[in-house]
Amino acid sequence: MNECQTYPSPFRKHKQGTQPDHLHAGYVSSMKRAPLQPLVTITPTLSELTGPLFGRDEIVAGECNMTRSANGGEAQGQRIAVSGRLLDEGGAPIRNTLLEVWQANAAGRYLHKWDQHDAPLDPNFSGEGHVLTDDLGRYSFVTVQPGSYPWGNHHNAWRPAHIHFSVFGPAVCTRLVTQMYFPGDPLLPFDPIYNCTADSAARERLISRFDWNTTIPQSTLGFVFDIHLRGRYATPMEEGHDDH
Amino acid sequence: MITKPFMPATTWQTVGPFFSIGLERLYRADIAGAGVDGERIRVAGRLLDGDYNPIPDAVVEVWQANAHGKYAHPGDTQDKPLEQGFRGFGRIATDDLGEFRFSTVKPGSVLTQSGEPQAPHLVVSLMMRGLLRGLVTRAYFPNEGLNATDQVLQCVPPARRSTLLLSSLVENDVPTFGWTIHMQGPSETVFFDF
Numbered sequence: 001m002n003e004c005q006t007y008p009s010p011f012r013k014h015k016q017g018t019q020p021d022h023l024h025a026g027y028v029s030s031m032k033r034a035p036l037q038p039l040v041t042i043t044p045t046l047s048e049l050t051g052p053l054f055g056r057d058e059i060v061a062g063e064c065n066m067t068r069s070a071n072g073g074e075a076q077g078q079r080i081a082v083s084g085r086l087l088d089e090g091g092a093p094i095r096n097t098l099l100e101v102w103q104a105n106a107a108g109r110y111l112h113k114w115d116q117h118d119a120p121l122d123p124n125f126s127g128e129g130h131v132l133t134d135d136l137g138r139y140s141f142v143t144v145q146p147g148s149y150p151w152g153n154h155h156n157a158w159r160p161a162h163i164h165f166s167v168f169g170p171a172v173c174t175r176l177v178t179q180m181y182f183p184g185d186p187l188l189p190f191d192p193i194y195n196c197t198a199d200s201a202a203r204e205r206l207i208s209r210f211d212w213n214t215t216i217p218q219s220t221l222g223f224v225f226d227i228h229l230r231g232r233y234a235t236p237m238e239e240g241h242d243d244h
Numbered sequence: 245m246i247t248k249p250f251m252p253a254t255t256w257q258t259v260g261p262f263f264s265i266g267l268e269r270l271y272r273a274d275i276a277g278a279g280v281d282g283e284r285i286r287v288a289g290r291l292l293d294g295d296y297n298p299i300p301d302a303v304v305e306v307w308q309a310n311a312h313g314k315y316a317h318p319g320d321t322q323d324k325p326l327e328q329g330f331r332g333f334g335r336i337a338t339d340d341l342g343e344f345r346f347s348t349v350k351p352g353s354v355l356t357q358s359g360e361p362q363a364p365h366l367v368v369s370l371m372m373r374g375l376l377r378g379l380v381t382r383a384y385f386p387n388e389g390l391n392a393t394d395q396v397l398q399c400v401p402p403a404r405r406s407t408l409l410l411s412s413l414v415e416n417d418v419p420t421f422g423w424t425i426h427m428q429g430p431s432e433t434v435f436f437d438f
Contacts, residue, residue: 009438015252020376029374032294033427039437042396045356047367048438050317051307052333089253102266110262128265172307172367179257196376202255230253
């Protein structure tokens with residue numbers, strides 16, 4: 001805490017090494033975009049301890065199935081069910097909140113004007129998903145396994161298959177955008193984005209796990225991905241022994 | 245006493261270049277709808293990389309109080325009016341010139357925990373390809389008396405405070421403010437950690 005922090009933050013500092021540094025030489029496009037000056041540490045005010053809340057006003061609770069287009073057509077690819085829980089660092093569920101997800105199609109192509117990868121678009125797959133967590137912080141959606149795709153970071157660079165997630169949580173302090181990966185992906189050890197985080201256990205938590213319980217016979221493979229948002233220090237009433 | 249298991253917050257990963265697929269549904273360039281009190285303003289921003297090239301693939305998120313200095317959030321327990329329908333959230337993607345524009349009302353002053361009035365400001369988050377995790381900055385208004393005592397501005401080295409100040413532009417009679425965000429360089433914008 002420096003002289004500018006008149007009050008400590010009620011939110012926990014990130015555990016050392018569990019978040020990427022901004023500048024990472026292996027990730028070429030960070031070189032001209034990452035800030036080079038140190039961040040200025042402040043006491044969060046009401047401005048940072050609040051944040052936009054998105055829930056039932058934006059989306060009707062219910063099934064999110066990205067494999068069906070508006071006209072009823074079915075997307076190409078291996079169907080997968082992705083599910084998990086949205087929790088804070090202490091394990092408390094974050095309820096009725098919006099997750100925004102997006103991904104490439106089964107061939108590794110995004111439905112985006114800037115994606116020029118020579119792989120087919122799928123007229124029945126947009127790659128957009130919006131889903132709410134339930135009263136226990138659970139979410140689920142059905143999609144297709146995204147393909148890997150080449151990118152221009154270095155010679156013969158390929159991104160491991162991934163799904164993008166965006167979550168607000170209760171405050172500006174808890175905002176999270178991340179990527180979910182798949183177990184056993186041979187590209188993971190070579191991916192500069194995945195490997196930009198020092199803590200190997202933190203990296204590995206970005207890899208979903210295959211799950212028989214959510215695998216649907218004759219239909220859909222199940223993968224589980226739990227997400228934890230930055231949490232508050234336990235109050236004295238709760239006596240969190242893990243705090244110190 | 246039961247000790248709950250602690251699990252560190254999930255690691256950030258870049259939003260990448262194709263975020264509009266998932267984020268476009270909540271694009272909001274008009275932050276305060278009809279019926280919201282306050283002075284109508286516009287902000288015209290520009291985002292530049294370390295070579296002064298425009299950044300055409302960034303998404304900017306704005307979070308602000310209303311003109312009374314009240315956030316649309318249950319954590320704001322200040323006794324101030326909050327208009328029905330005011331949310332205070334904006335999300336704008338930069339265009340091919342690295343520019344982003346939004347309209348809103350000028351926010352009022354919000355108190356700090358110690359009861360000091362903050363200068364009116366917008367909380368602005370940036371995400372883009374090349375940025376492994378989001379960055380948060382603030383935009384302050386020119387010629388505000390409270391800028392001289394604002395607790396957060398006082399934490400910023402004096403030579404860098406101007407990076408957080410909007411500049412007044414005249415445009416179509418609606419007060420319009422310009423702002424250039426530099427990711428690097430001698431005018432690198434201040435970003436916060438909290």
